[in-house]
Amino acid sequence: MATIAILGTMDTKGEEHAFVAEQIKARGHQTLVIDVGTLEAPKLKPDITREEVCRAAGGDYATLLVKRDRGESVAAMSKGAPILLAKLVAEKKVAGVISLGGGGGTAIGTAAMRALPIGFPKLMVSTLASGNTAQYVGVKDIVMFPSIVDVAGLNRISRQILTRAAGAICGMVEVEPKAAADKPIIVASQFGNTTACVDHARKILEQAGYEVLVFHSTGTGGRTMESIIETGMVAGVLDITTTEWADELVGGFLGAGPTRLEAAARGGVPAIVTPGCLDMVNFHGPDSVPAKFKDRNFYQHNPQVTLMRTDAEECAQLGKIIAEKVNLSTAPVTVLLPKKAISVISAPGQKFHDPIADRVLFDALKAYLRRDIEVIEMDCAINDAPFAEACAKALLKNIQALKA
Numbered sequence: 001m002a003t004i005a006i007l008g009t010m011d012t013k014g015e016e017h018a019f020v021a022e023q024i025k026a027r028g029h030q031t032l033v034i035d036v037g038t039l040e041a042p043k044l045k046p047d048i049t050r051e052e053v054c055r056a057a058g059g060d061y062a063t064l065l066v067k068r069d070r071g072e073s074v075a076a077m078s079k080g081a082p083i084l085l086a087k088l089v090a091e092k093k094v095a096g097v098i099s100l101g102g103g104g105g106t107a108i109g110t111a112a113m114r115a116l117p118i119g120f121p122k123l124m125v126s127t128l129a130s131g132n133t134a135q136y137v138g139v140k141d142i143v144m145f146p147s148i149v150d151v152a153g154l155n156r157i158s159r160q161i162l163t164r165a166a167g168a169i170c171g172m173v174e175v176e177p178k179a180a181a182d183k184p185i186i187v188a189s190q191f192g193n194t195t196a197c198v199d200h201a202r203k204i205l206e207q208a209g210y211e212v213l214v215f216h217s218t219g220t221g222g223r224t225m226e227s228i229i230e231t232g233m234v235a236g237v238l239d240i241t242t243t244e245w246a247d248e249l250v251g252g253f254l255g256a257g258p259t260r261l262e263a264a265a266r267g268g269v270p271a272i273v274t275p276g277c278l279d280m281v282n283f284h285g286p287d288s289v290p291a292k293f294k295d296r297n298f299y300q301h302n303p304q305v306t307l308m309r310t311d312a313e314e315c316a317q318l319g320k321i322i323a324e325k326v327n328l329s330t331a332p333v334t335v336l337l338p339k340k341a342i343s344v345i346s347a348p349g350q351k352f353h354d355p356i357a358d359r360v361l362f363d364a365l366k367a368y369l370r371r372d373i374e375v376i377e378m379d380c381a382i383n384d385a386p387f388a389e390a391c392a393k394a395l396l397k398n399i400q401a402l403k404a
Contacts, residue, residue: 002095002173003030005088007081007112009105010035014043016100016151016162023166024098029173032094036081036108038064038073048084056080056087074104081108082115089116096121096173098165100151103128110136118228121172125165127151139224143168183211186395187225188238190214192301193343194276198240200388201395208396210235217241217277222256229263236271236399237264238391240382243277245321246310251290252281261325268331270398272391275337275361276382278318279346279354280307299351307345309352312360319364327370332398334374336391337362341381 004024008017010033021031021044035046036053038061054061057079064073088094097116099109106126113122114137122142129144137144145165149157186205190198202212215225222244228234239261248255264271280299283289283306289298297309310318326333341347342358366375376394380387 001028001030003032003093004169004173005032005034005085005094005097007034007036007085007097007099007109008101009037009039009108010042010044010046011037011040013037013100013105013151015154016158018044019154019159020098020100020162020166023163024170027167027170029170032088034081034084036077036105038070038077039068050077053077053080053084056084070104074107077108078111081112085112086115089120096123096169098123098125098169100125100147100162100165102126102151105151106136110138110142113142114138114140116140119177121169123165123169123172125151125161134220139220139227143172183209184235185233186210186212186236186238187228187234188212188214189217189222189225189241189276191217191241191243191277191343193280193345194241194382196383197276197388197391198238200385201238201240201392204389204392205238205395208392212238217243217254217256219244219247219254219256222260226256226260226263229267229269232267234264234269236395237269238395239264239271239273240391241276242273242322243280243282245318246278246281246314249317249321250281250308250310250314252283252308253288254282261322262328265325265328265330265333268402270331270395270402271329271333272395272398273322273326273333273335274382274391275318275322275342275365277343278315278322278361279310279343279352279357281310282307297352297354299345307352309354310357310361312354312357315357315361316364319361319366320368323365323368323370326373327368329373332401334376334394334398335365335369336387336394337365337375337377338382338384338387339377339379341383344383347381 033046034048035042035050051061059076106128109124118141125145125147127147129146133144188198205212215221244256286306299307301307346352
């Protein structure tokens with residue numbers, strides 16, 4: 001029997017949360033009700049009151065009650081709920097969390113869930129679950145469950161949805177994942193254009209006794225990888241595909257934010273870094289490309305993805321940015337440069353082959369890089385086996401150097 005947290009606005013959504021609580025108890029589990037409402041008296045008696053939630057972040061519920069400003073109330077609860085829930089999880093007082101909500105409830109519920117570890121069961125039933133949920137999910141494994149109808153009373157549809165949602169969170173807490181093999185972890189960044197390189201390097205690292213987690217460099221992938229590094233559970237970083245910085249700089253759709261490449265550097269994690277796929281900026285269909293880029297070099301990857309070749313000026317900036325991020329490193333780090341191609345389509349004879357832009361990128365990177373950081377230049381393409389092997393061996397060398 002597990003204790004499942006039920007977090008929500010127990011004034012406006014009390015009836016619905018009470019129904020979910022009944023379903024959870026019917027499956028033999030206990031509930032812990034956390035109220036984050038601010039309008040009227042709660043319709044479901046909470047185990048943790050809104051006053052306690054507000055105090056968790058140093059707030060004063062009495063002030064919110066006087067102001068009755070919905071925006072301020074949601075903001076206050078969005079600050080307190082993560083602190084309080086994370087504490088309950090750390091103390092092993094709850095084994096899962098479920099929440100129901102519209103706009104405000106979803107903002108509060110998912111803010112609390114994003115504070116929890118990956119792997120901890122978390123489910124949000126939301127009116128917003130069928131749209132773009134990136135701002136709610138972030139880089140965590142939050143299950144977004146569409147409410148179909150508004151969370152506004154019980155009816156023939158909402159009862160079905162809420163019953164299934166209650167069953168889902170119960171199932172999540174009832175299933176205990178098998179313990180992972182006790183191997184040190186290496187994280188790696190990959191794109192379709194660098195898959196061969198990462199695959200080959202991964203096999204070498206796995207043979208050396210490491211578990212390799214591969215992240216797709218799609219913005220969310222890079223942010224997720226950075227967040228995993230920040231947990232302290234990573235032994236090394238195989239950053240083959242730094243392409244997200246091209247999108248971040250130029251305005252593509254797959255930027256990972258201004259702190260990409262900083263987690264390993266600031267956290268003292270050994271790494272290797274290459275300029276993988278810095279030759280491309282990602283847009284959606286052709287109509288999504290800004291008019292100012294109409295005369296640039298494009299490659300239609302598929303109907304939904306349009307790639308634009310970075311030019312020499314952008315490559316100069318990218319070289320400097322990558323160098324400045326790598327310069328933050330406090331652990332051993334190596335930069336590897338594949339002089340023939342930094343992606344499949346930048347190789348000789350391919351659409352994005354531009355040796356001048358590549359040379360500018362490499363020269364800028366080397367010019368701004370700290371003198372004590374090793375640079376390995378190889379006369380091959382990024383997906384050539386010798387380059388992948390060099391990346392894997394350099395990372396293993398850096399990991400050993402940190403242990404020495």
